[in-house]
Amino acid sequence: MTDAGPLWMRRLLLGLLLAPALLWLFLLIVLPHLDLALVSFRERVAPREYVTSLAQYRTFFIEPLYWQIFVRTAILSVIATAVTLVVAFPVAWTIAKIARGRSAALLFMVCLIPFWVSETVRTLGWMILLRESGVMPALLVKLGLVASPPELLYHDATILVGLVYTSLLFMMVPLVSSLESLDNALIEAAYDLGASGFTVLRTIVIPHAAPGITAGCIVVFMLTLGNYLTPNLLGGTSSQWFTEQIYNQFITRFNWEQGAAFGFLLLALSTGMVWLGLKASGQRFADVMQRA
Amino acid sequence: MRRLAPLVLALMAFLTVSVATADDSKRLRIISWADYVPADVIADFQKETGIKVEVTLSNNEEMISKLRATGGAGFDLAQPSQDRILGAQQEFRIYKPIDLSKVQTAEFLPDLVDTVRKNASLDGKLYALPYVWGTEGLVYNGKKTKIADYTDLCRADLKGKVAVRLKRPTLMAFAFASGKDPFALYNNVKAYSALMDEVGKTLAACKSNFRFFYDNKDQLLNGVRSGEITAAMMWDSGGWNLGRENPDIHFINPKSGAIAWLDTYALPARGKNDAGAYAWINFTMRPAVAARIARQIGNFTASKGADALMDPKLKAQFAVTFPDGLKNVRWYPAIPPGLEEIEGKVLDRIKAAN
Numbered sequence: 331m332t333d334a335g336p337l338w339m340r341r342l343l344l345g346l347l348l349a350p351a352l353l354w355l356f357l358l359i360v361l362p363h364l365d366l367a368l369v370s371f372r373e374r375v376a377p378r379e380y381v382t383s384l385a386q387y388r389t390f391f392i393e394p395l396y397w398q399i400f401v402r403t404a405i406l407s408v409i410a411t412a413v414t415l416v417v418a419f420p421v422a423w424t425i426a427k428i429a430r431g432r433s434a435a436l437l438f439m440v441c442l443i444p445f446w447v448s449e450t451v452r453t454l455g456w457m458i459l460l461r462e463s464g465v466m467p468a469l470l471v472k473l474g475l476v477a478s479p480p481e482l483l484y485h486d487a488t489i490l491v492g493l494v495y496t497s498l499l500f501m502m503v504p505l506v507s508s509l510e511s512l513d514n515a516l517i518e519a520a521y522d523l524g525a526s527g528f529t530v531l532r533t534i535v536i537p538h539a540a541p542g543i544t545a546g547c548i549v550v551f552m553l554t555l556g557n558y559l560t561p562n563l564l565g566g567t568s569s570q571w572f573t574e575q576i577y578n579q580f581i582t583r584f585n586w587e588q589g590a591a592f593g594f595l596l597l598a599l600s601t602g603m604v605w606l607g608l609k610a611s612g613q614r615f616a617d618v619m620q621r622a
Numbered sequence: 623m624r625r626l627a628p629l630v631l632a633l634m635a636f637l638t639v640s641v642a643t644a645d646d647s648k649r650l651r652i653i654s655w656a657d658y659v660p661a662d663v664i665a666d667f668q669k670e671t672g673i674k675v676e677v678t679l680s681n682n683e684e685m686i687s688k689l690r691a692t693g694g695a696g697f698d699l700a701q702p703s704q705d706r707i708l709g710a711q712q713e714f715r716i717y718k719p720i721d722l723s724k725v726q727t728a729e730f731l732p733d734l735v736d737t738v739r740k741n742a743s744l745d746g747k748l749y750a751l752p753y754v755w756g757t758e759g760l761v762y763n764g765k766k767t768k769i770a771d772y773t774d775l776c777r778a779d780l781k782g783k784v785a786v787r788l789k790r791p792t793l794m795a796f797a798f799a800s801g802k803d804p805f806a807l808y809n810n811v812k813a814y815s816a817l818m819d820e821v822g823k824t825l826a827a828c829k830s831n832f833r834f835f836y837d838n839k840d841q842l843l844n845g846v847r848s849g850e851i852t853a854a855m856m857w858d859s860g861g862w863n864l865g866r867e868n869p870d871i872h873f874i875n876p877k878s879g880a881i882a883w884l885d886t887y888a889l890p891a892r893g894k895n896d897a898g899a900y901a902w903i904n905f906t907m908r909p910a911v912a913a914r915i916a917r918q919i920g921n922f923t924a925s926k927g928a929d930a931l932m933d934p935k936l937k938a939q940f941a942v943t944f945p946d947g948l949k950n951v952r953w954y955p956a957i958p959p960g961l962e963e964i965e966g967k968v969l970d971r972i973k974a975a976n
Binding site (some may be wrong): 377378382395396398399430461462481484495562566567568570576578579580581582584585 | 675683684686687710712713714715784789812829832833834835837848849850877903944961966967970971974975976
């Protein structure tokens, strides 16, 4: 690129190189969102007759039902993200710092293998394991821990298990990459100076891995918040996920206006939560995204 | 860019040609329910007409939503229930009228054609023809329990043993079981809302009885087979099938009446192969073919001549469930637009209740 000729030509080249990505972004993301935004500000007054109104957003704030589902989804997503972090961190540490060479690659592989099958199949696998007539309850009975097989499916905890399992890899990748760059000498020096394991973790490891942790949390949170399949299949009779509500509005109620409004509220929620997370952890978005 | 231009042109030309050569008259795209379009019937149809049938599996709501998204394009034949056509047509204009001169009308049971004519006509034009009908009632495992009406599903001894769909048929059933007639209130939005609220409260109160709300038939079938579910709302063919596998499982006509549905043939507004669709309708209504399809679905067909060819076992099961014929059975009338929104909120509340 050093002798790329006049400026306009370089600009043209850059534009051409970016064109596929920009077209993709504009045609498949920006345009549909603009259309949805317009739809969300409509209200049906009679068959085939619509007026501009804020009714859809009003419904959301007036009807406590939708609020509850919204908050529930947000809270469960935060919990799922936190659990994923706690579960993934030791694994990432092992891969980045303890395992060497081939065994590190092997460990990574083991974490990757579940993703060779689709999310549907993985979730159905959980259903086979957890249902009353399934593997886990039978095992519990055999071990004498319970008298009759319990129903492990259709609880909020089941949803969490499914979500954590689905998101594990997306947390591990940024964690491993940020932990790998941590100089072992720093940790050794800290120990030499008499720091405890917890102090090392708190003052050296976590600050160093912070961009990776934040990146992983953002990705996992967004994936979890937008997940449809796992909460739907593993959840019980009281477990509505907000995406399910959007699907219902669009597909079973034919109420695109309400569905579009809900979609934007979910977008606002995820944007807001990510912003809050960045503020709270003192990270900058650009730094974090280099890790993801 | 100059070097790219020929490439782009070539690509566009290629696309145009390939779209044009995909011969629409040799392809029939059907959107329908699981089992409704058996593979062997597709094969025979192709042998006879040279038309290749492509099937997309769906349900009432998805059919309407998919056709709405494209303005009625993407499919040449749809099979919605008769009560879901008028509202969708008024609201979204997704179907085109049936041209009766292209249909062998003599093959159809006249009663069912009349039902469809009553419920799926708009501005004097008919938008559907009957295909298959059946009922939705109750199924229970006689070894473990016994029920007689929808409200029995809420009995204390069935805690965690019941499955229903979180959809409108369940609301209708419980409305009938409470002694009201929801169909009579279809055009009275206020009274209908009140009735639905009441039904919603009943269902929310008995939520601990529901092990799950099923979305697909396999989930329910597995639940009943494994014994996890001992009583459920279910459609007749599913119940009779289970009864054939396990004589303890009974499909019954509830005291307040089973609800009957009738699925149809309808032509999407921008379908590209009407001739093929009519050929398919006429082909599948021939008594021999219709009987074969009905046997596979396990329900009854709208083909007049097929009755004599029906599976005697199925007929016997029908006679056990409905000893007085279809006297105590309620047919869905056409749903006016807007009702689904009322029901939707009630369903959401049931789901969110604790």
